[in-house]
Amino acid sequence: METFGKKVKQWKHYLPIINLALLIGIAGLAIICVLLVYHPPENITKPEKYIEEPLLKKKPLVPLSVDNKAADYYELMLSNNPFSPNRTAWNPPETKTDSKLEESAAQASAQAAENQQKPKGTPKKITLRGIMILGDTRKALIENPDQTKNKNPFVFIEEGEEIAEYKVKNIEQDQVKLDWYGEEHIVVMRSNIKK
DSSP states (O other): OHHHHHHHHHHTTTHHHHHHHHHHHHHHHHHHHHHHHHSOOHHHHSOOOOOOOOTTTSOOOOOOOOOOOOGGGGHHHHHTOTTOTTOOOOOOOOOHHHHHHHHHHHHHHHHHHHHSOOOSSOOOOOOEEEEEEETTEEEEEEEOSOTTTOOOSEEEEETTOEETTEEEEEEOSSEEEEEETTEEEEEETTTTSOO
């Protein structure tokens, strides 16, 4: 036991030297790793030389189908190149079918206007109770003019909606503009208050 105790006491003098050697070894390994990452050996970075086989041994590519379209067919795409610095707005060519569709749409709108003739009598009265504008959302609270469909005494309307043969054109801060078969009606928020 005494001899073991004496040996342990002798090692105390060598511990700082051993620690210094370990520190130098770890620092050296860290430097080597950094050098290998930033300056790898040349034999690792150079790829193996690729030897190309003769063309006769390779299978030839399958030929594409022959394009039968004339060069004029692609003129529209070339004139409207989206990557050209001189590009202009897209103007699609007019075809006979487009003009026929426009004519039929014009006839349909004319028939709709004829069918939507102004009825005899006066429109229902709209009473405006409130207007709510939150960002792009605009709603108006009105007394329900037609309680057969909806039993609620008040309803919210938005721009573009139809209610009691009216179409809501515009909702502003203090008034609502309505369209009744081409006739404009303005409902003011507080019509009983004179300015």
